[in-house]
Amino acid sequence: MLILVGLGLQDHKDLTFRGYEVIKSADKVYLDLYTSRFSSSVEQLEEFLGRQIKKIARSDLEERSKKLIEEAKEQNIVILVPGDPTIATTHISLVLEAKKLGVKTRIINNASIINAVCSLTGLQNYRFGKSATISWQRSRAFIDTIKANLSIDAHTLLFLDLNPPMTIREAVEKILSLERDFADHFAVGIARAGGEDALVKCERLKKLLNFDFGEPLHSLVILARRIHFMEYECLRSFAFAPEELKEWVI
Amino acid sequence: MLILVGLGLQDHKDLTFRGYEVIKSADKVYLDLYTSRFSSSVEQLEEFLGRQIKKIARSDLEERSKKLIEEAKEQNIVILVPGDPTIATTHISLVLEAKKLGVKTRIINNASIINAVCSLTGLQNYRFGKSATISWQRSRAFIDTIKANLSIDAHTLLFLDLNPPMTIREAVEKILSLERDFADHFAVGIARAGGEDALVKCERLKKLLNFDFGEPLHSLVILARRIHFMEYECLRSFAFAPEELKEWVI
Incomplete structure (x- = not known):
């Protein structure tokens, strides 16, 4: 069986008991750090799990995926994925390929950046549209x-x-170089979502350029032009939004 | 401190080690079953955690929230929430109120229905727009x-x-009573997401009416009019989609 186990947002403590159980009884455990990042080192994870873990390259998940799936025909193969395994297309594609070849699959979900963004900003999950990558x-x-x-x-x-990690400043520069009109639009920068030192700041895009978010990973939310009063209150309280954001409240 | 701990999708085994640690050292542990459901009973959870757990009513989280927050001024109060605590507005609202009253807050994320839906259907997370409730x-x-x-x-x-749980059939009836034109539109019904007995079926809405999804909880995805080839392949493989769905592939 091919089993993808989500590691959650921060470090090995975000693993679920279900994930732990599956890892303990697996024949081989791989770790994918290509599609996301993780605060625990491979050594910390190995110590916590009491198991050897092999780092896996992007090519192992893509061009060389057949080899992994072949192994999973005879053995229980676990691939550890920071966050949730269903966010990256690569992982879904691997599951699909395995199923086609008659290999059983299983996904153990965990929290992803999407969950963290709602907790950190107070923005309402159901008001998010499609996401995108810069x-x-x-x-x-x-x-x-x-x-x-x-x-x-x-x-x-x-x-x-x-690859390499883009900062919020770099992302905003890219946005404004393509769409100058967005300069006064409100957005929320999120640094190190899921970490103890997460930092969240809501401002107009042009002002986010000069805000120091510190180390990656960074992400960014472009607000809808109308926000709920509770979203406004959360952004004021959680993300130091300026009072003038009030103009956008429905 | 007021701490919201996500329980994940299915039962007590979906708890994270971080959540477990926080619960063990809490002064009081409450469980909110109003905004979602959970397969483990309160007794099973109590046994797993080695702690007494008090069920909480909607009114405790809403009109009587001050009482909870008052307690959290002096003690570490944990509220257990099936899924992820950031999906329901009620919980974000509680955190906001606590912060306003100077009470520290913390959220321990976990997987939510949103993660499960992508795993079960193979639909790509970034292609989902706003969600809604029927x-x-x-x-x-x-x-x-x-x-x-x-x-x-x-x-x-x-x-x-x-409250009470709506089935996919009832939801589809409601949709078609409001918008007859959707009868031929493709959708994916998902029953018991996160459970071992999850069931997923992709069909035209009018045909989903006659499909037996079994026990709740149910949810439903209305597909975009164009889907990716990989989404098509996943829906064929994971959700028994009919071949005619191919017309919708970009």
Whole structure:
């Protein structure tokens, strides 16, 4: 069986008891650090789990996925994934391929960045539209996603490129270089979501440029043009939003 | 301190080690079953945690929230929440109120129905638009959400009323009574997400009416009018989608 186990947001303590049980009885345990990051080192994880863990490369999950699936025909293979295994297309694709080859699969869910963003900002989950990634490659697809979401009055969660990690400042520069009109739009920068030292700040995009969010990982929410009063109150309380955000309250 | 701990999707084994630690050292532990459901009984949870747990009513979280917050001024109060504590507005509202009264707060995230839906259907997380609830009360707000999402080519996750639990058949009847045009639209019914006996079926809405999903809880995804080829393949493999869904592939 091929089993994907979500590790959650921060470190090994975010593992679930169900995940722990599955790992303990697995034949082999791999760790995917390509699609996300994790605060515990491989050694800390190995000590906590009492198991050897092998780091896995992107190519093992993509071009060389057949080899992994082949192993999972005979053995219980666990792949540990920071956050939740269902966020990255790579993992869903692997599960699909395994099923096609007649290999049983199982996913142990955990919290992802999406859960953390709602906790940290107080923004309401049901008001988020499609999410998008801002990558280092030249692409303006994420601008179309922001605009589509604005057209239906929805927030946009933007994931920032991980390889190498993009900062909120760099992301905002990229947005403004493509759409100068967004300079006065309100957004929320989120640094180290899930960590003890998470930092959240709501401001107009042009002002976020000068805000020091510290170390990655960073992500960014572009607010809908209208927000609920409770969202406003949460952003004031959790994210140091300026009072002028009040103009956007429905 | 007021601490909300997510219990995850199925039973006590979905608790994280971080959540367990926090519960063990808490002064009081409450359990909120109003906003969601959970497979473990209070007794099973008590045995697993080695702690007494007090069930809490909706009114304790809403009109009588001051009492809880008052307690949290002097003691570490944990509220256990099935799924993730950031999905229901009630919990965010409680955290906001506590902060206003100078009480420290903490949220321990866990997987929610949103994570489970992506694992079970293979639908891509970033293609979901706003979610909505179909409630027993007469309201057509969810129809507007579906239409808004369709206008930007996004899927819609629909939560079904919990009090009492609405079935997929009842939800589809409600949709079709308000919008006959949706009869041929493809959707995915999901029963008991997170459970061992989860059941997923993709079909045209009119055909989902006659499909037996078994016991609640149920939820429903209204598909965007265009889907990715990998989503199609996943829906074929995970959700027994009919081949004619292929017409919708981009």
